[in-house]
Amino acid sequence: MPEFLTAGLSPNFVSYTDGWDLQRKIHAEVVSGSRPDTVILLEHTPVYTAGKRTEDSERPQDGTDVIDVDRGGKITWHGPGQLVGYPIMKLPEPIDVVGYVRWLEGVLIDVIADFGITAERVEGRSGVWVNVGYETVKVAAIGIRVAEKTTMHGFALNCNNSLEPYETIIACGIRDARTSTLTALLGSEVTPEMAAEKIRLRLKEITPRKKI
Numbered sequence: 001m002p003e004f005l006t007a008g009l010s011p012n013f014v015s016y017t018d019g020w021d022l023q024r025k026i027h028a029e030v031v032s033g034s035r036p037d038t039v040i041l042l043e044h045t046p047v048y049t050a051g052k053r054t055e056d057s058e059r060p061q062d063g064t065d066v067i068d069v070d071r072g073g074k075i076t077w078h079g080p081g082q083l084v085g086y087p088i089m090k091l092p093e094p095i096d097v098v099g100y101v102r103w104l105e106g107v108l109i110d111v112i113a114d115f116g117i118t119a120e121r122v123e124g125r126s127g128v129w130v131n132v133g134y135e136t137v138k139v140a141a142i143g144i145r146v147a148e149k150t151t152m153h154g155f156a157l158n159c160n161n162s163l164e165p166y167e168t169i170i171a172c173g174i175r176d177a178r179t180s181t182l183t184a185l186l187g188s189e190v191t192p193e194m195a196a197e198k199i200r201l202r203l204k205e206i207t208p209r210k211k212i
Contacts, residue, residue, distance in 0.1 A: 001205060002036065002037035002039050002087065002205065003036050003038045005041070008042045009192055010191070010192065014044055015045050015047075016044050016049060016078065017067070019044060019084075019086070023088065024152075026040065027088050027152055030089070030090065030150055031090075031149075037087070037205070039199070041084070041200075042086075043079075043083065044080075045079065046077070046079035047077070048060065048064060048075060048076070049066065049068075049069050049076060050074065050075040051075070053072070053073065054074045055074075058075050071144060071152070072144055073126070073141070076156065078156055079165060081161025082156050082158050083159055083192035083195045083196055084154070084157075085154045085155050087104070087154050088151060089150065089151050091146065091151065095149055100146075100151065101126055102121075104142055104144075105121055107202050108128045108140045112128065117182065118130070127142050129177075130185055132180075132185070137180040138177060138179045138180070139158050139180055139181065139182060140155055140157045140158065142155050157182070157192075158182065159181060159182050159183060159191055160181055160192075163184075166178075166179045
């Protein structure tokens with residue numbers, strides 16, 4: 001069972017750079033064996049972050065600052081109303097990075113189901129999606145890094161955040177699908193604190209799953 005560290009939920013938002021520094025510190029401790037697997041939960045102050053595969057055309061065109069990071073994936077937004085989770089966990093042998101992403105998607109699908117929403121994977125696209133009849137919308141993004149057999153970065157689950165920041169980027173490099181929140185889909189308020197409670201119940205030790 002991993003240890004959970006709540007680094008800051010509303011109104012105690014955490015800057016991205018402070019959260020990144022905390023990740024690296026805990027990652028070093030988990031790698032060395034001086035700390036158990038740890039999951040950091042927080043809400044960030046508003047920020048765009050770009051993974052290593054981000055293209056220039058996907059970035060804001062108005063000069064808005066973007067932090068380039070060492071995770072996989074492309075550009076996304078973090079901010080108030082979005083639960084961000086950084087599982088810093090040693091991967092079981094044999095190392096299966098794709099399997100870990102599928103496992104993390106499965107955890108989020110279970111968490112979202114706890115709110116009465118049916119979520120799913122979309123073949124060829126990471127993250128978690130909800131079919132609303134006429135389209136499939138994204139509610140959670142995943143971007144990870146594995147260093148010394150131990151995970152970093154993680155997931156961002158849209159709870160009750162504004163969707164306006166997504167209008168200036170091509171989120172995750174996906175041009176033909178929009179982003180939504182649990183609150184918008186459910187029609188009642190879902191806060192990051194509420195989602196964090198579900199994450200603590202659902203996210204346990206990494207269980208290898210068959211690739212999908």
